[in-house]
Amino acid sequence: MCYDIAFTASIKSILQHLPQVKSDSLNIDFDPTWHKIGMSYPQWPVVVNQQGYQLQSYTWGPVPKLLDSLEKVKKQRQLYLNARSEKVLETGTMWNAIRHQRCLVPATGFFEYRQVPGWKNKVAYYIKAKEQDIFFIAGLWAFSNSWDVDQPARIPTFTLLTRSANKVMAQIHNGGDNAGRMPLMLTNKLAQEWLRPDLTDTDIRNIVQFELPATALEYWPINSVRKAKPDDANIITPVMYEGLPALQL
Incomplete structure (x- = not known):
């Protein structure tokens, strides 16, 4: 799964790809970073459509209601850093319940580990x-209990x-329980579509089925x-x- 991302560009450069973003929302407190791990539950800039396209600072990692104790939060929150796109339209899932709370997660890169037969460590x-x-990853947002004694409000x-x-x-992502996954990276056009408030379930299905081709990656x-x-x-x-085997396109 995708637990490691980077955003090394200027926040204002987001406008080059999403000119609809209100420029006065770009003054958020965020320092460019070459690596953040999801399990640290960092603040991250996300684009939402709330009375227009705005950049907001949200915390990576929802806390669903079923995590109703601090012990459960500590043990299980990391399971919600990613959501399988197939679950967004699956009735009864928490992701289906918030499918209209869509956001875009800007990034300049992400990290993944490759398991090589006969090698002790992954690469x-x-x-x-x-x-x-900059590219955009499709996301969903939700208000969550912060479980923070200094900030008890929902965040x-x-x-x-x-x-x-x-x-x-x-x-590359060929090992572990969640092998064979990648972030749902969107073209700029699809990123704009993802934030449309009037998307039907059919529209959502068409977007989450998009696969960025391997030739579009470095x-x-x-x-x-x-x-x-x-x-x-x-x-990086x-x-x-x-002796590292070459990847095949």
């Missing part, structure tokens, strides 16, 4: 859109949608991002691994 990859510096949170992987991502192996290190460009420095 980390950095993946980005080939044609543009806006979001989840990233994932879909079945394209040809190259299936080779990717290269890097050192693990799950170890503490400075938040700078060195995180390409690494040459001797």
Whole structure:
């Protein structure tokens, strides 16, 4: 699943891809980052359509009502950092219940791990859109109990949608319980569609079935991002691994 993302561009550069965003909403408190892990439940800029396109700061990781104790939150919240796009139109799921609370999650890249037969450790990859510096991942938002004694009020949170992987991502994200998934990356046109308030379930189905082709991605192996290190460009420095099998397009 997608638990590691980056946003290294200027917030204002979002306007180059979504000019409908109100410019006065771009003054949010967010520092560009080369890597954030979902399990830290960070604040992240998201685009919502609330009286016009606006950029807001939401917390990554909803807290559904079934997590009704601090112990459950600590153990299970990470399960809601991502949502399978197939569940959005599945009646009875929490994602179906909030399918009209759609948002866009801007990113400049994301990270995934590849399992190589015979290798002890997985190989980390950095993946980005080939044609543009910023891309948008489809998301859903919800108000959640913060479980914070200093901020007990309900807070806006979001989840990233994932879909079945394209040809190259299936080779990179090839291990673990959620192998064969990738973020639901949208074209700029589909990103604008995703925020339309009048989308029907048919419209939603058409969007969540979109697969960004492997040829639209750039990717290269890097050192693990799950170890503490400075938040700078060195995180995505390409690494040459001797004997690493090439990925097939």
